[in-house]
Amino acid sequence: MQESSLTEAKIRIEPEPPLLSRLRQMIVGGAVQPGDLLAETALAQEFDISRTPIREALKQLEREGLVEVRARVGTFVRRPTQREIHEMFELKESFEGLAAGLLARRGPVPELEQLRENVARSQQAVDSGDAELYSQLVHEFHSTLVAGADNRKLSEHYDLLMNQLAYHRIVSQTLSLPGRLKNSVGEHQAIIEALTSKDPLAAELVMRRHVAASSQSAAMAALKEAEEQPG
Template sequence: MDTVPQSRSGDITLLEKMRRQITNGRYGPGDLIPELTLAEEFGVSRTPIREALKQLQNEGLVEIRPRVGTFVRQPTRREIVELFELKESLEGLAAGLLARRGRVRELETLERNLMDSDRAAAEGDSQAYAELVHEFHWTLVRGADNRKLYETYERLMNQLAYHRIVVNTVARPERLKASDNEHHSVVEAIKSKDALDAEFTMRNHVRASSQAALRPIDEPQPARPGSIDDDAQENRRVEGGELRAC
């Protein structure tokens, strides 16, 4: 289910492994990145770990504080809004392109995904459902059969750490059920081969997800173990970059 790109040799690079640990939620906003622990885990010295962290800082995922440490960056509310606006456009386009392709493999994968999602929703299994959300959205984007769209989407997801965002939001039963229903509507629109309707329906779904993610953003968030608060949480940065929408 992971969509981490691989090197030409087929091996996942150190940078990609470290990026995935952030985007998949092992380290959340405000958490200290333990260089020594990662070096031991990956069997490398601290030098390549630090080089990878510099790249992750360029991508906006971490913040390096000299003589203090490296922390997972807490995005501002504005950044989250802007990223979701791009996500809405990209996934809307992807849904429309997939609708034009007809009965392709990705559509069949989406239909199977819906059956599994229905089961997870009925059981209230938010963790399983979050994984299925991850599969649903990436399958849809792959189904557009547009390499540039896929590459752009991949860069966006690295910034948004979307899988982290999903987990908290679908922990709320009402959002889990609403999300599942919205996924059904998206697939039905795609199956109808109406590209405009598919795009419209997908955009509505992403907009609803964005609203669900942003709703608790202004609520005070408890400090996470092993994290250091920003000075007075300047700009009200949220632990909610993780607020997870689906």
């Protein structure tokens, strides 16, 4: 292969093609349902573009586990199996545990203050009974925590995972046992305390216990959904 005469490529953040983002959002946002056909021709017309870029985006989404491309049959929105959901929750626990450990090791960082503000707002949401807002804040808490680990590769893997869990997150967060809601605020508070205690391993274990607990109710919600919508 020919050696490039260019100097080392500068590190640039490349914006993701909007087409890919839009298609992904259609899936994780629930605009299309598992089992739905995503035909290249139809999408090409809808986005007023040729099949080629559509095709590339769909291939990408296949690699992300969001769709399944069946040769000469069609591209379908994928529904994770029960087993995959279980596996992904195990990974989620590991990722967020790692993030908590790394964050605790970093010491005082801006993200910690964001987490504190998040908990305060979450408490207000619980007090005012705004389940929708609370659900959003819970998601934000976990995202902020992972971002605070300051490990981009971890973030990449985490985003990949959470996209696949997205539609299940919707049901899990909203349908989870009401009793867990206010309890969750307390757990988030405890997590912050562990993060500031400068004991990374303790922070990791507290985080993992929290994720495992919330995953349990989320998995139950996912199971319930699977029963209601038999494939």
